[in-house]
Amino acid sequence: MARLAFGDQLPKVDTPPPGPRARQLCRDLANHEAPGINTLGSGSATLVWQEARGSNVVDVDGNLYLDLTAGFGVAAVGHRHPEVVDAIQRQAQRLIHGLGDVHAHPLRVQLARELCRLSPIDEPKVYFAASGSDAVEIALKTSLLATGKPGVLTFDPAYHGLTLGSLQVTSRQEFRRPFESLFHPWVRRLSFGCPIETIAELLQSEPNIGAVLLEPMVGREGLIPAPGGWLREISGLCRRRDVVLIVDEIFTGFGRTGAWFATELSGVQPDLLCCGKALAGGLPIGAVLGRSDLMESWRRGHEAMHTATFVANPLSCATALVVLEVLKRDRLPKRAAELGQLITSRTERWSGAFEPVIDVRGLGLAWGIELDSRGTAQALVEGMLTHGLLALAGGPTGKVVQICPPLVVTDLQLAFALDSVETLLRSL
Numbered sequence: 001m002a003r004l005a006f007g008d009q010l011p012k013v014d015t016p017p018p019g020p021r022a023r024q025l026c027r028d029l030a031n032h033e034a035p036g037i038n039t040l041g042s043g044s045a046t047l048v049w050q051e052a053r054g055s056n057v058v059d060v061d062g063n064l065y066l067d068l069t070a071g072f073g074v075a076a077v078g079h080r081h082p083e084v085v086d087a088i089q090r091q092a093q094r095l096i097h098g099l100g101d102v103h104a105h106p107l108r109v110q111l112a113r114e115l116c117r118l119s120p121i122d123e124p125k126v127y128f129a130a131s132g133s134d135a136v137e138i139a140l141k142t143s144l145l146a147t148g149k150p151g152v153l154t155f156d157p158a159y160h161g162l163t164l165g166s167l168q169v170t171s172r173q174e175f176r177r178p179f180e181s182l183f184h185p186w187v188r189r190l191s192f193g194c195p196i197e198t199i200a201e202l203l204q205s206e207p208n209i210g211a212v213l214l215e216p217m218v219g220r221e222g223l224i225p226a227p228g229g230w231l232r233e234i235s236g237l238c239r240r241r242d243v244v245l246i247v248d249e250i251f252t253g254f255g256r257t258g259a260w261f262a263t264e265l266s267g268v269q270p271d272l273l274c275c276g277k278a279l280a281g282g283l284p285i286g287a288v289l290g291r292s293d294l295m296e297s298w299r300r301g302h303e304a305m306h307t308a309t310f311v312a313n314p315l316s317c318a319t320a321l322v323v324l325e326v327l328k329r330d331r332l333p334k335r336a337a338e339l340g341q342l343i344t345s346r347t348e349r350w351s352g353a354f355e356p357v358i359d360v361r362g363l364g365l366a367w368g369i370e371l372d373s374r375g376t377a378q379a380l381v382e383g384m385l386t387h388g389l390l391a392l393a394g395g396p397t398g399k400v401v402q403i404c405p406p407l408v409v410t411d412l413q414l415a416f417a418l419d420s421v422e423t424l425l426r427s428l
């Protein structure tokens with residue numbers, strides 16, 4: 001059989017990870033980097049990535065992995081896609097940094113046009129952001145400017161980022177508690193998937209709520225698809241009450257759930273849509289797509305009212321245009337939908353067949369295996385690592401093991417991953 005290209009290969013682990021080189025680098029990092037920005041605070045070394053391509057990652061000790069994290073959902077078109085690399089090289093010959101909000105550059109214009117074309121919102125405008133959290137901040141500010149109402153209804157669980165504004169709408173107490181004294185008293189929270197009547201009652205009793213913010217499918221906090229019809233009902237409620245519907249598609253956007261945007265699966269048109277992650281193929285970017293009339297509320301004076309030095313930087317715009325082209329040309333959202341069907345048929349009996357499995361759920365290439373405890377989830381993640389599978393455990397209590405590979409994962413790689421997980425579940 002012909003040797004598979006780097007990117008499409010099956011994993012091969014020769015040195016038990018983290019290997020000696022990774023341990024050395026982690027010791028150095030722990031000596032120099034503040035503990036809040038890495039996971040070394042728990043006292044154990046982690047992997048250190050050296051190289052990646054497609055669905056493969058190689059660590060500094062030479063082990064080859066299959067990435068079931070897609071680098072936090074960023075590598076939809078795969079790591080270091082050749083056309084992304086080419087776009088970076090070409091753009092680097094011309095312009096790496098522009099003048100943010102003051103002077104534009106042609107690719108920013110092109111990307112704004114392309115995002116508006118793709119948007120599930122009629123006649124939208126785009127507001128570029130420096131990251132996903134920054135996009136959430138922009139959406140919250142847009143809603144306040146447009147409605148004058150400071151209240152926001154969000155759900156539990158939800159992850160919207162950790163900057164001061166986005167943290168207030170993120171649910172996990174572990175992230176929130178130390179900073180609570182800086183919070184404003186305007187966020188209301190209900191359970192994700194709660195009865196629509198509960199939402200209606202809250203909006204009725206709190207007229208100060210100007211926006212409902214939700215993930216169409218909970219990502220990092222447990223991979224939970226919204227119950228059937230829920231989004232549509234919320235959208236109707238928001239329309240009737242003149243409340244802005246903000247969807248956070250930072251994780252779900254650009255094909256992960258089998259549609260360009262997960263909201264489209266419910267036939268819902270949000271008022272504001274936050275995106276980021278996969279958009280620029282590995283370079284930082286964020287954006288809010290929104291109804292033009294809401295975006296008009298930013299028109300006041302001649303200062304840019306929310307911006308950042310590196311916003312819409314030329315390299316990110318160049319790669320984003322390529323990523324959108326690759327997603328479209330290679331029909332990757334459709335491929336995610338097809339592979340999602342395959343995962344459904346492989347995993348639908350797991351919760352009955354394997355004692356520690358509480359639930360297996362997902363859409364497209366965003367799947368979660370909920371286990372009976374954090375310890376079991378950790379054991380599965382560690383077992384997967386010995387098979388060369390990179391996976392994260394998430395959810396509020398760390399019990400949900402995530403299977404979110406790049407959308408270019410090969411049939412063979414996916415089958416290998418599912419076979420390995422099944423073998424491990426049998427012995428947990």
Ligand SMILES: Cc1ncc(COP(=O)(O)O)c(C=O)c1O
Pocket residue numbers: 072131132133134136159160161162215219220248249250251252276277
């Ligand atoms: C749904 C969602 N919203 C917001 C964010 C925050 O994005 P960023 O980390 O780019 O600030 C994330 C990141 O994981 C996310 O998954």
